[in-house]
Amino acid sequence: MTRRSLRMRLWIAALASIAVAIALAGLGLVTLFERHVERRIGVELRVQLNQLTAAVTIDADGAVALTREPPDPRFAQPLSGLYWQIDGWVDGTLLKGLLRSRSLWDTVIDLPDDRLDTGAVHTHRLPGPANQRLLISERLVRLEYGGETRALRLAVGLDRAEIDTARNAFAADMAPYLALIAVLLAVATFIQIQTGLAPLETVRRGVEAIRSGRARRLTDTYPDEVMPLVGEVNGLLAAREQAIERARAWTADLAHGLKTPLSALGADAQRLREQGQTALADDLEQLAQGMRRRVDRELVRARIRSGTQPRQARVEVVDALNRLLRTLQRTPDGARLAWQVTAPPRATAALMADDLFELLGNLLENAAKWARQRVWVEVTAGERIVLRITDDGPGVATEQLPRLGERGLRLDERKDGSGLGLAIARDVVDAYGGDLTFDVANEGGLKVQVELPSAD
Known part of the structure; x- marks a missing residue:
């Protein structure tokens, strides 16, 4: 495929779209999972906050106390990632960290000064001990003591590292499935591109059939877009x-x-x-x-x-060659030469008989005209029919070889001719998609090689 290839452009666009879609899907799923985990942890923090609320009280000395410690053992383990803290107002002054979990050690969480309604739960993201990032739920509660109302801020926090760990694990688990989806999408893209471009390939084969003479028109069995x-x-x-x-x-x-x-x-x-x-x-x-x-x-x-060769043209090359040689050997130029022919019993070319006779006639006449004593003719049959005609004449200068076959070209005026024979031979070969080359023979003369399409 080249830079101008439509297939390559479709592949580039498809692969870019798949990459963007997979990346967005992965990012979206990870984000949704993270939010789900945060909501789930938020529910857990509310449960912990409710237990803390149920246990908080004011003792006989007027100090804030707990009737029982929260049951989660992580509250008792230093820097465990799960913490609670109680702030309160004394004589109008907010004292932070009146009570806090053992897990906080000597750290006090600096809760923001926001307006709280009694019973309402606020959520914050705040720094914690050991550079931890905490997800905190807090609530304002009011307790009666000695005819007065005491306001307390109860907070429970969890290290967000657990959320990050869960998110990363989810992303790692999801990556192989996203890769599998990308592969499936690539396979679907391949099928789609092959199916979409198939009509163009059909058009190409149809044009090739027209060019080779096997058809005259493109059929009507194409998609509406084509x-x-x-x-x-x-x-x-x-x-x-x-x-x-x-x-x-x-x-x-x-x-x-x-x-x-x-x-x-x-x-x-x-x-x-x-x-x-x-x-x-x-x-x-x-x-x-x-x-x-x-x-x-x-x-x-x-x-x-005109390019109007009939469809399924076939001609036996060896038979045509023998007939031409028999005719040529009765001419003065042909009779004086020794003709050495090497050919298989059968070689069928996809040409009209008249065109093959015109092609071989011109090449053999040219060889007979310039040869001194001998002409070699070799035919080989395979995927293409190859003919080699070699003479022992004066030959052609190497720099003039590319010009052979030009219309009206005569490199030597000493012998009669119109300069059309080799030009007609080239026209015949080109019309059937063959190849005509000229070279200097080992004997010093001209070596002509013709490749023609095989009909077998």
Whole structure:
């Protein structure tokens, strides 16, 4: 996947969303758990506060006392994390720590000066002994003594470290489950992305089928969101077919229009020969034949470049090669050469027969034209059909090899030619998704390698 990949963008967005969602969910659950624990501890502190309220009294000497100690043993253990304290007013002055639990040791909790209604419970977060952070519940109670009302502030506190410990333990227990949820969400994201992008892959295969000639249009079995794209592609294909048909019709008309002048030129050459002007007649016939070959080759190029190869095209390469060699060996260039052919019994390429004959004909004619004594032809069949044609001719300079196949290019003017043969060969190979390469042969001549799609 690249930076421009839609799949990567979806993955990045999905993974970021999952990470944020898991983090928020974890934070929210931990916060809810912490609040739940605080409420539960608040209930426990009220129970302790109620027990302290029930035990507080004023003795015969007018001093604040307890009828019984709170039963929780942590009140008697220094710095245990659970504490109680009683503040009271004496002669209008608030005395803090009139009574306090043994667990406070020599520490007095500094309760805030807030307004308390009798019986109402207030909750505070205050510092405690040994740098502890306390969660405190306090209540104002009034006791009658000697005809007077004494106001007392009763407070019970618990170290918040217990809350933090419970919270951290809960977070640690919850982390594997959140990780499992993240994995499940990632799997669901993978399925969602695969399902969502599947129509695009189907479109790609459909376009590939059209390009290879196995189909003419994209089918209508796509989601509604993709159908506008499918409609535009099909419309473009229809317009392209119409343009190709017009171009083919124009080319056919042009070829038909040239036939009459060429036929007349041939007739004039025949009359000149009958009149004894043989040299002039031969020149006219050679000119007419050259023009006819040029027209035929341009028609082939027009058909190949139109991309209108029939579906399921198949041709036997070895059979076509043997037929061309038999024909070529009857020509002056072919008859003087030794042809060495290495080929399997059968090799089927996904090409039209006419296109293969045009391709091989041009390559073999080029080899026959420049070879001195011998031409080697090798065919191998596999996932792709590979043909190698090597001659022992003068070859081509290395820096000129990339230019071979350019239309009208003639690197050597000493021999006849139009410069179209290799260009047509390249057009045929490109039209079928093949590959055409040129190299210097070990024998010094030109080595041509053609890779074509296999029909097997």
